[in-house]
Amino acid sequence: MDIRILENVEEIGAAAGRIICDFVNEKPACVLGFATGASPVPTYNYMIEQFNEGKVSFKDVTTFNLDEYCGLPEGHKNSYKTFMFENLFSKVDIDPAKVNFLDGNADEAEESRRYAEAIKAKGGVDIQILGIGRNGHIAFNEPSDEFTDEAWKVTLSQSTIDANSIYFDDTEMPTSAMTMGIGSIMRSKKIILIATGSSKAEAVKAMIQGEVTPQCPASILQKHDDTVILLDKAAASLI
Ligand code: GLP
Secondary structure (H helix, E strand, O other): OEEEEEOOHHHHHHHHHHHHHHHHHHOOOOEEEEOOOOOOHHHHHHHHHHHHOOOOOOOOOEEEEOEEEOOOOOOOOOOHHHHHHHHOHHHOOOOHHHEEOOOOOOOHHHHHHHHHHHHHHOOOOOEEEEOOOOOOOEOOEOOOOOOOOOOEEEEOOHHHHHHHHHHOOOOOOOOEEEEOOHHHHHOOOEEEEEEOOHHHHHHHHHHHHOOOOOOOHHHHHHHOOOEEEEEEOOOOOOO
C-alpha cells in the first residue's frame, strides 16, 4: 500500500485526479472504475477542471461504477447513476454509451454475470477509485464472514443506512444494493482509495494495520500490489 497523508480534500482530489488524467493521456481508451459518495467529489472536480482547460479528454474512456441501490426507478435523484451524471459525466466529454452501471432492479445472478462479462470484454478496470465506509466497507461490501467475488445483492448494514440516509429527504433509503464484489475490485490493475475526516479513522486503521478479514472488507487491499491510499490528517489520526 502506498499511503499518502495530505493537507486537505482539495490536495487529495488533485493527487487522485492527476493520476487519472495522466493515465488517460497515456491510454485514452482506458477503463476507469468510479465510486460515489463525498470522498471522490474533489477528484471529479479536478478532472472537470483539467477537461475545461483542454488538458485531457475522456471521450474514449469506458467506465464502470461500483454499486447501485435496489428499488429506485431509473433516473431517481438519489440513484448513483444520477450522482455520476451530476458530479462528473455531464461536465466532461465522457460518452454516455461507454458508461456502465449495475442495475439494482435486475435479477441478481444475471446482472452479476452481465457486469463481469462487460468488464472482462473491456480488458478489466485500469484504475478503480474507492471510498471507505465507517465500518470498513468498500463499494457496498459490508463486513461479513467471507470475501465476495463478483457483483452481488447486499443487505445494507445499519451503519451504512445511518451514514447514507442524510441524502434521502423525500424517499425512504433503500435497504439493499447491487455491488461489485471484492474479487472484482481486487482485479483492478490500480486502486486509489480516498478517506477523509475523523469518522473514517477507525476504518482506516483497521484497513492498514488490522488483520486481513472480511469483517473489515477494505483490509483485503493489503494484498493488492498497486494501491494508493490518500488520507487527510483526521482520517490518518489513528495510524
Ligand atoms: C457508500 C458507497 C461507497 C462509499 C461510501 C463512503 O456506502 N457505496 O462506495 O465509499 O458510501 O461514502 P463517503 O465518501 O460519502 O463517506
